[in-house]
Amino acid sequence: MTALLAIENLGVRLDGPEPIDLVHAVDVALAPGERLGIIGESGSGKSLTALAVLGLLGHPLAARGSVRVDTGGDVVEVIGTPSRRLDRVRGTTMGAVFQEPLASLDPLMRVGKQLAWPFAHHKGLRGEALRGAVLDALADVQLAEPERIARSYIHEISGGQRQRVAIALALAAGPRLLIADEPTTALDVTVQAGILELLQREVTDRGMTLVFISHDLPVVSGIADRVLVMRDGRQVELGTTAQILGAPTHPYTAQLVAASRRLDDFLPRAAAGGAA
Numbered sequence: 001m002t003a004l005l006a007i008e009n010l011g012v013r014l015d016g017p018e019p020i021d022l023v024h025a026v027d028v029a030l031a032p033g034e035r036l037g038i039i040g041e042s043g044s045g046k047s048l049t050a051l052a053v054l055g056l057l058g059h060p061l062a063a064r065g066s067v068r069v070d071t072g073g074d075v076v077e078v079i080g081t082p083s084r085r086l087d088r089v090r091g092t093t094m095g096a097v098f099q100e101p102l103a104s105l106d107p108l109m110r111v112g113k114q115l116a117w118p119f120a121h122h123k124g125l126r127g128e129a130l131r132g133a134v135l136d137a138l139a140d141v142q143l144a145e146p147e148r149i150a151r152s153y154i155h156e157i158s159g160g161q162r163q164r165v166a167i168a169l170a171l172a173a174g175p176r177l178l179i180a181d182e183p184t185t186a187l188d189v190t191v192q193a194g195i196l197e198l199l200q201r202e203v204t205d206r207g208m209t210l211v212f213i214s215h216d217l218p219v220v221s222g223i224a225d226r227v228l229v230m231r232d233g234r235q236v237e238l239g240t241t242a243q244i245l246g247a248p249t250h251p252y253t254a255q256l257v258a259a260s261r262r263l264d265d266f267l268p269r270a271a272a273g274g275a276a
Ligand SMILES: Nc1ncnc2c1ncn2[C@@H]1O[C@H](COP(=O)(O)OP(=O)(O)OP(=O)(O)O)[C@@H](O)[C@H]1O
Pocket: 014, 022, 040, 041, 042, 043, 044, 045, 046, 047, 048, 049, 061, 215
């Protein structure tokens, strides 16, 4: 079977008088519908890997190796293709959600108008059909008052609502692959669980392939079929979630697992305190 996403020997280099390799030799292929978690400490290269896959790196950062995405008709090589030529692939095949919803949302445009763009541009919807698609998309991400949200600017809605709008925007053109880079890190703990639940439901209902990035192993292991562990820009381990949690082979992975276990011991009391 053709991989939906095939990353081969992916590297990211920072150009300059003395070029620095920030990401080295990431190698992983995802089958359609597969969910990959990427985990690693801050600065380990997770976001650069995500941006390279999306074809969003620009000078002085450059990606090398190969990233092939199956668009349903063609397999597109992302590396070396000019960013503008990837606009359509990004819209229709790859959706992205980032830590900060403002990364994908325009503060100067009403929510409804922003969300209308992909439906008009990629699906050719107009008039009432377009308006209906926008309201349905807002309702689908469980925003209670789609009409009001559509009329709002993003400073008029909460952080959790913004991330729901960003998710609706990422899903609008029906992508086969969703890349979520720490989508809940910036949110209040009480809001995080709802967003994770929403992402999981959308991925399942739409049969999407998922790359889910987090520094939080318990969160990743609740979502992913396989986990890729990064450290210092290198892929140190790749395995099924059960293997990573139960029998990590790299000492760094073992450390992450042990740390999350210690956190588990601590959390029930902390959560009880926080909920009071
Ligand atoms: N635009 C840039 N210019 C120079 N160095 C960069 C740039 N972006 C990232 N880096 C460096 O590359 C390394 C990897 O960064 P990256 O953002 O991928 O880490 P990360 O794993 O996503 O971390 P975090 O968990 O904090 O989000 C870091 O050392 C970072 O300082």
